[in-house]
Amino acid sequence: MTLSEEIITIAAVVAGTMVTRFLPFVLFPANKKTPPLVVFLGKMLPTAVMGMLVVYSLKDTQLLSGYHGLPEAIAVALTVLLQATVRNLLLTIAAGTIGYMLLVQYIFV
Template sequence: MAESWYLAAFIGVTAIATFATRVIPFLFFERHTDHPLIKHLGRYLPAAVMALLATVFLQRSANWSADVPGLDALLPGLLVVVIHLWRRNALLSIAAGTIAYMTIQQLALVPA
């Protein structure tokens, strides 16, 4: 019984901390949206984060010792780019890339 309360408290504190880290920047930056640094970060940071995530994904997830090195990760990555340029919908492009990657991995569509 004591473990249940401990786990509930742990989950509650974690949920509050996660929520706070998401809300505090919006509360703090609401009055500072005209600041040049905030405009600069808002313009360039999303692309930089996506480039970093793509680089880590290709390094960690691709099979670089396959017949065609990295094809198992490059194909879904290309699909994400094409769908995003076509529809301009991040959720759709990320979902399509994830589904394509998992399909390639589960069905072994790219020879190792």
């Protein structure tokens, strides 16, 4: 890349970042009521994203061979149990991931 192409690329990335950061404050100022669609999406999207992550994570699970999805089932149960008790999403996802990795690396070899 030439120097001018590098400068244009950096400028485009900076502009894109600034637009995505500042546009919500321009479209939805603090003194205006938030539109009902945005409120609805704010309530529903986190659950929908988590559902999509579960489907994506379990889509290649082989139920008819090997351990029949037992490590995945244990990791999902651990994740659900922690979320139900602790209610800390970061801890829940980390513990589920670490639990799954430990299961497939050391127990279900």
